[in-house]
Amino acid sequence: xxxxxxxxxEEFWAEEARKLHWxxxxxxxxxxxxxxxxxxxxxxxxxxVQCVDRHVKTWRKSKVAIYxxxxxxxxxxxxxxxxxxxxxxxxxxxxxxxxxxGDKVALYMPMIPELPTFMLACARIGAIHTVIFSGFSAQAxxxxxxxTGARLIITADGxxxxxxxxxxxxxxxxxxxxxxxxxxxxxxxxxxxxxxWNEGRDVWLSSLMDDNAEYYVKPESVESTHPLYxxxxxxxxxxxxxxxxxxxxxxxxxxxxxxxxxxxxxxxxFWCTADVGWVTGHSAIVYAPLSHGAAIVLYxxxxxxxxxxxxxxxxxxYGVNILYTSPTAIRMFMRHGKEWPxxxxxxSLELLGSVGEPINPEAWQWYYRNIxxxxxxxxxxxxxxxxxxxxxxPTPGIEAMPLKPGSATHPLPGIxxxxxxxxxxxxxxxxxxxxxxxxxxxxxxxxxYGNPQRYQEAFWSRFPGSFYTGDFAMRDEDGxxxxxxxxxxxxxxxxHRIGTAELESATISQPAVAEVAVVSRPDxxxxxxxxxxxxxxxGQQPSDALKKEITQHLRNTVGSIASPDEIxxxxxxxxxxxxxxxxxxxxxxxxxxxxxxxxTLEDEASVEEAKRAFEDLKKTSEKNKQA
Ligand code: PRX
Numbered sequence: 061x062x063x064x065x066x067x068x069x070e071e072f073w074a075e076e077a078r079k080l081h082w083x084x085x086x087x088x089x090x091x092x093x094x095x096x097x098x099x100x101x102x103x104x105x106x107x108x109v110q111c112v113d114r115h116v117k118t119w120r121k122s123k124v125a126i127y128x129x130x131x132x133x134x135x136x137x138x139x140x141x142x143x144x145x146x147x148x149x150x151x152x153x154x155x156x157x158x159x160x161x162g163d164k165v166a167l168y169m170p171m172i173p174e175l176p177t178f179m180l181a182c183a184r185i186g187a188i189h190t191v192i193f194s195g196f197s198a199q200a201x202x203x204x205x206x207x208t209g210a211r212l213i214i215t216a217d218g219x220x221x222x223x224x225x226x227x228x229x230x231x232x233x234x235x236x237x238x239x240x241x242x243x244x245x246x247x248x249x250x251x252x253x254x255x256x257w258n259e260g261r262d263v264w265l266s267s268l269m270d271d272n273a274e275y276y277v278k279p280e281s282v283e284s285t286h287p288l289y290x291x292x293x294x295x296x297x298x299x300x301x302x303x304x305x306x307x308x309x310x311x312x313x314x315x316x317x318x319x320x321x322x323x324x325x326x327x328x329x330f331w332c333t334a335d336v337g338w339v340t341g342h343s344a345i346v347y348a349p350l351s352h353g354a355a356i357v358l359y360x361x362x363x364x365x366x367x368x369x370x371x372x373x374x375x376x377x378y379g380v381n382i383l384y385t386s387p388t389a390i391r392m393f394m395r396h397g398k399e400w401p402x403x404x405x406x407x408s409l410e411l412l413g414s415v416g417e418p419i420n421p422e423a424w425q426w427y428y429r430n431i432x433x434x435x436x437x438x439x440x441x442x443x444x445x446x447x448x449x450x451x452x453x454p455t456p457g458i459e460a461m462p463l464k465p466g467s468a469t470h471p472l473p474g475i476x477x478x479x480x481x482x483x484x485x486x487x488x489x490x491x492x493x494x495x496x497x498x499x500x501x502x503x504x505x506x507x508x509y510g511n512p513q514r515y516q517e518a519f520w521s522r523f524p525g526s527f528y529t530g531d532f533a534m535r536d537e538d539g540x541x542x543x544x545x546x547x548x549x550x551x552x553x554x555x556h557r558i559g560t561a562e563l564e565s566a567t568i569s570q571p572a573v574a575e576v577a578v579v580s581r582p583d584x585x586x587x588x589x590x591x592x593x594x595x596x597x598x599g600q601q602p603s604d605a606l607k608k609e610i611t612q613h614l615r616n617t618v619g620s621i622a623s624p625d626e627i628x629x630x631x632x633x634x635x636x637x638x639x640x641x642x643x644x645x646x647x648x649x650x651x652x653x654x655x656x657x658x659x660t661l662e663d664e665a666s667v668e669e670a671k672r673a674f675e676d677l678k679k680t681s682e683k684n685k686q687a
Contacts (some may be wrong), residue, residue: 061473062470062471063380063475064474065431065473065474066476066499066680068414069090069499070089070090070305071089071475072109072473072474073090073099073470073502074089074192075314076264076316076502077089077100077103077136077144077308077502079111079312079313079315079316080110080315080351080386081105081109081114081306082104082105082279083104083105083106084103084104084281085102086099086100086101086102086284086308087101088100088101088153088416092206092500093517094525095516095519096506096507097309097500098285098307098506099143099284099285099308099309099312099502100285100308100309100312100502101185101283101284101285102283102284103284103308103309104281104282104283104284105281105282105284105307105308105667106183106184106186106279106280106281106307107180107183107184107288107307107347108147108151108180108183108184109427110146110182110278110281110311110315110347110351111180111346111347111350111351111493112125112140112143112144112350113144113279114353115140115144115353116140116141116144116475117169117449118353118685120140120326120353120586121139121140121141121144121472122139122140122141122203122333123139123140123326123353123354123355124137124138124140124142124329125139125140125142125143125175125350125355125356125579126138126176126226126328126356126357126358127139127354127356127357127358127378128172128173128357128358128360128361129320129357129358129359129374129377129378130172130360130361131219131220131221131222131223131359131361131362131365132220132223132361132586132617133358135239136173138173140353143177143180145274145275146173146174146177146181147177147184147251148181148275148276148277149182149269150174150177150180150265151180151181151182151185151267151275151277152268152269152275152277152535153246153268153269154181154182154185154187154212155180155267156268156279157212157244157246157263157265158203159185159188159211159212159559159568160185161185161186161187161280161282161286162185162186162187162188162624163187163188163209163210163211163212164187164188164189164190164208164209164210164211164290165178165182165187165188165190165210165212165213165214166189166190166192166201166204166208166210166212166214166216166627167179167187167189167190167191167192167215167230168191168192168196168201168213168214168215168228168231168232169191169194169214169215169216169219169222169248169336170194170216170218170226170250170360171194171219171221171336171359171360171361171383172216172250172358172360174214174216174247174248174265175191175660176334176336176345176346176356176358178214178348179289179336179342179346180346180350181193183288183307183476184279184280185237185277185279185280186276186280186282186286186292188287188288188669189212189288189289189290189291190204190208190252190289190290190291190302190337190380191289191291191294191337191341192204192205192337192463193329193336193337193338193619194219194226194228194335194336194337195337195510195613195619195620195659196337196618196619197231197616197617197618198231198232198234198235198449198616199466199616199617200617200619201213201235202230202234202236202238202239203299204209204292204300204393204525205235205241205242205299206238206240206301206572207240207292207479208290208302208507208509209241209509210241210242211241211242212241212243212244212245212246213232213236213240213245213246213247213660214233214244214246214247214248214265215228215229215246215248215251215396216229216247216248216249216250216251217227217229217247217248217249217250217253218250218251218253218255219250219251219316219360220360220361221361221362222361222362222365223355223365223366224251225251226513227255228605229245229255229256230255230256230617231397232245233256233258233410233642235621236261237372239468243261243264244261244263245261245262245263246263246264246265246268247253247262247263247264247265247401248265249264249265250453250599252509252579254611260639261313266345276607277330277481282307283307283308283581284306284307284308284309285306285307285308285309285506286306286307286499287304287306287307287344288294288303288305288306288307288310288311288507288676289305290302290303290305290489291303291305291338291339291342291445291510292341293445293446293542293557294550294558294559294562295514295518295530295548295550295559296530296548296549296583297514297561298516298559298560298561298562298564299562299565300537300559300562301508301509301511301514301518301677302508302511303313303339303445303446303505303508303509304505304506304507304508305342305414305448305503305505305506306506308502309346309448309502309503309504310347310448310449310502310503311351311431312502313448313449313501313502314343314348314351314448314449314503315348315351315352315537316345317348317449317453317472317503318344318349318351318352318449319346319352319439319452320412320455320472320473321439321450321454321455321456322382322384322411322439322664323457323512324347324348324349324352324382325352325354326353326354326356326452327351327354328349328352328355328357328381328382329355329357329378329380329408330344330349330354330355330356330357330379330381330382330384330544331356331357331359331374331375331378331380331382331383331384331551332344332349332356332385332390332555333344333359333363333371333383333384333385333386333414334385334386334415334416335373338445338556339444339445339447339448340384340415341415343449344384344415344495344676345358345447345479345594348449352591353444353496356358357374357378357380359371359374361673363389363392363393364392364396368393368400369400369401369403371393372400372401372403372404372406373404375404375406375408375409375548376404376408379408379409380409381408381409381410381411382409382410382411382412382413383409383411383412383413383431384412384413384414384415384416384441385412385413385414386415386416386552386554386555387414387416387417387418387420387555388416388417388418388425388578388585388586389553389562389589390414390419390423390426390427390499390630391420391423391584391585392430392585394422395425395585396419396684398429398430398636400586401430401431402430403525406431406433407433407435408666409431409432409433409435410435410436411430411436411437411456412428412432412436412437412438412439412441413439413440413441414427414438414439414440414682415440415441415443415555416440416552416554416555416597417545417552417587418466418542418544418545418587419438419440419465419466419468420541421466423643424438424440424465425465426464428465431658435650437454437456437457437463438454438463439455439456440452440453440454440466440467440468440469441467441468441605442531442541442543444529444530445505445557446504446505446519446527446529446632447497447501447503447504447505447529448474448502448503448504448505448685449503450473451471451475451477451497451501452468452469452471452472452475452477452543453469453472454466454468454469454470455472459626463671464540466542467536467540467541468542468543469540469541469543470539470540470541471535474499474501474502474671475497475501476496476498476499477495477496477497477498477500478496478498479491479492479493479494479496479533479534479535479541480493480494480496480523480524481494482492482494484496484523484524484526487534487535488539488595489534489536490536490537491534492530492532492533493524493532493534494522494526494528494529494532494533494545495529495531495532495533495541495548495635496523496526496527496529496625497526497529498525498526498529500527504525504527512519520630530546530547530548530550531543531544531545531546531547532544532545532546532547537539546587546626549643550588551580551588551590552588553586553587554585554586554587554621555587555591558621558622560577560578560579562618563578563590563592563614563618564576564625565575565621566613566614566617566618567592567594567610567613568623569613569617570609570613571597571599572596572597572600572606572609572610572612573594573595573596573597574594574595574596574597575594575595576583576593576594576595577590577592577593577633577641577643577646578591578592578593578624579593579646579647579650580588580647580650581625581647581650581651581652583625589625589626589627590622590623590624590625590627591624591626591628591646591650592610592624592625592626592627592629593628593630593646593650593677594610594629594630595629595630595632595633596629598662602629606629607627608626610624611623611624613616614659616649618644626650628649628650628680628681630680630681631680634646634673634676634677636675636681643672644674645674646677648674648680649674649678
C-alpha cells in the first residue's frame with residue numbers, strides 16, 4: 061500500500077475517498093499549487109452526513125453513538141438516531157439565529173454530548189466551528205472569537221471538574237464585553253445553577269426548539285475545500301494561529317487512518333480521553349469514529365475524580381475496546397501504582413493508543429503490562445493540529461513491522477516523511493534532525509485563518525517545497541522514526557501545546573514585570589514544565605506574593621495550563637551583545653544542568669559570555685531558592 065501511495069498518490073487517495081458518501085464526485089483529486097494543496101476539487105459532500113445520516117439509513121440507527129459519563133456520575137446514551145434527531149434540532153436552532161454557510165460559530169463548552177452535536181450541526185449547514193478549550197480564560201476566548209469574527213458563541217451554564225463547577229457562562233460574559241462581533245450566546249443547561257443573563261443577547265438552547273416537534277434540516281452540500289473548522293494552536297509568536305481544515309480531504313484522511321491504525325469498526329467502543337477542545341478531540345472523538353459508525357465514550361471530568369481508578373471503572377462499565385490517551389496520563393497513573401487498574405476487568409480492551417508527546421519506554425511498558433495486560437498492541441501516533449490526522453504510527457497486525465517501545469515506527473501510506481539537517485539534506489540513520497513532510501496529504505491544513513503570510517513562513521519557508529513540522533526526529537537502522545520533541549520555542553505541557561512567546565507576551569502585561577523569558581525544563585510527569593525568568597520594574601521587590609500575582613495573571617490571561625512551575629527573579633537578563641536573550645543559558649539553569657557543548661551556541665553568545673552569564677544566574681537562582 062505504501063509503495064502504491066508513493067508511486068501513484070492520486071489514484072491511491074481516490075480509492076480511499078470512494079469509501080465516503082459524495083453528493084458529487086470530484087473533478088480532480090489534487091490541485092497542488094505550493095504551498096496550497098486542495099483535495100478532491102469539484103467534489104461536494106457534507107460532514108454530518110458522513111457521521112450521522114449514512115448510519116441512520118442502516119441497522120446502525122439503533123446502535124450506540126455516544127456513551128456519555130458525567131463527572132458527577134450521571135450518564136446518557138445516545139443512539140445514532142438520537143444523534144441524528146439532535147443534530148437536526150440544533151442545526152435548526154442555528155438557522156433560527158440566522159447562521160448560514162460560511163459563518164463562524166464559537167463553542168466554549170464542557171465535555172457533554174451537546175458539544176459534538178453542535179459541531180455536527182454547524183457542519184450540517186456549512187457553518188465553520190471554532191471550538192475553544194474550556195480551560196482557557198476569558199481573554200483567550202475573546203482573542204479567538206475576535207480573530208474569527210464569530211457572531212455566535214455556544215456555552216453552558218457550567219461544567220463539572222473535580223467536583224467544582226467551572227462558571228463557563230460568566231467567563232463568556234467577560235469575553236463578550238470586548239468582542240464587538242458577538243451578537244448571540246446560546247446557553248446549554250448543564251448544572252442548573254443561577255447565572256447572569258443578558259436579555260436580548262443570551263438564549264437558552266431549549267427555547268430555540270419545541271420538544272414535541274420533529275426537525276429536518278437539509279444538509280448543505282459543500283465544496284470539498286469548504287472549511288470545516290478553525291482550531292487555534294500555539295506557534296512561535298505571541299499570538300495563536302487559527303488552523304483551517306477543509307471538509308473532503310480532512311474526512312477522507314481521517315476515515316482511512318483510523319481504519320489502518322485503530323482497526324476501528326462499527327462495533328468498536330472507542331474512547332479518546334482528550335478534550336474536544338484540542339485537535340485530538342476533533343478527529344478522535346468526533347469526525348473519525350463517528351464516520352465509521354463506532355460508539356464513542358465521552359467523559360466530562362477529571363481522570364482521578366472521585367478516585368484514581370475512575371478511568372478503569374469507565375472502561376469496565378462500557379466495555380471499551382480501544383483506549384487512546386497521552387503519555388502524561390500514563391505517567392500520572394504509573395505513579396499511583398498498578399493496584400488501581402488491577403481492581404478492574406479490562407479484558408474488553410484490544411488496542412491502546414498514545415498521542416501528544418513522546419512516550420518514554422518505561423511508561424510504554426507500564427501501559428502495555430498493566431492496562432493492555434500484555435495482549436494489546438500500543439499505537440504511538442505522531443501527528444499535529446496542522447496535519448489533521450495520524451502521519452507516523454504503527455499499523456498493528458503487520459508482522460514485518462514489530463513495535464518498538466518509544467518509537468512511532470513508520471510513516472503511514474501517503475506520508476512522505478524525512479529527517480534532514482539545517483540545509484535540508486536527508487540524514488543517515490542515527491542522526492537527529494528536523495522532521496519534514498515532502499508531499500501534501502489530504503488532512504493537511506488549508507491555511508492559517510486570515511494570515512496566509514504566516515502560513516507560508518511557519519511551514520514552507522524553512523525547507524522550501526516541504527512542510528516543516530517543527531519537530532526533531534531520528535531514524536534508526538531499521539528505518540523506524542523516533543520523535544524527539546519540538547525544535548522550536550513551543551512547549552508541551554501534559555501534551556498541550558503552548559508557545560513561550562505567548563507566555564512571555566501574557567507575563568509582560570503584568571504591571572510589575574519589566575522583562576521576561578520563558579523556558580521549559582523537563583518534568584517527570586508533564587513532559588515540559590514552565591519556568592519564568594523575570595526582571596522587575598524599578599521600585600518593585602521580589603516576593604512570594606508577587607510570584608502568586610504573576611501566576612494568577614497568567615491563569616487569567618491564558619488559562620490554567622499557563623501556570624508557571626517556577627519563577628526566578630533576576631536583576632538582569634543574560635543577553636548577547638546583539639541583545640538576544642541567551643535561552644540555552646536559561647534552560648541549563650532551569651533544569652539544573654551544565655551548559656553542555658558550547659561550540660554550537662544557538663543564541664550567538666561567545667563561550668565566555670555564556671559561561672559568565674550561566675555562573676551569575678546560577679548564583680541568583682540558588683539565592684532565590686534559599687529565600
Ligand atoms: O511535538 C509533537 C507532539 O505534539 C506536537 C503537536 O501538538 P498538537 O498540534 O497540539 O497536537 C497534538 C495531538 C496530535 C507535535 O509537533 N506529538 C504529538 N504526537 C506525538 C508527539 N511527539 C511524539 N510522539 C507522538 N506520538
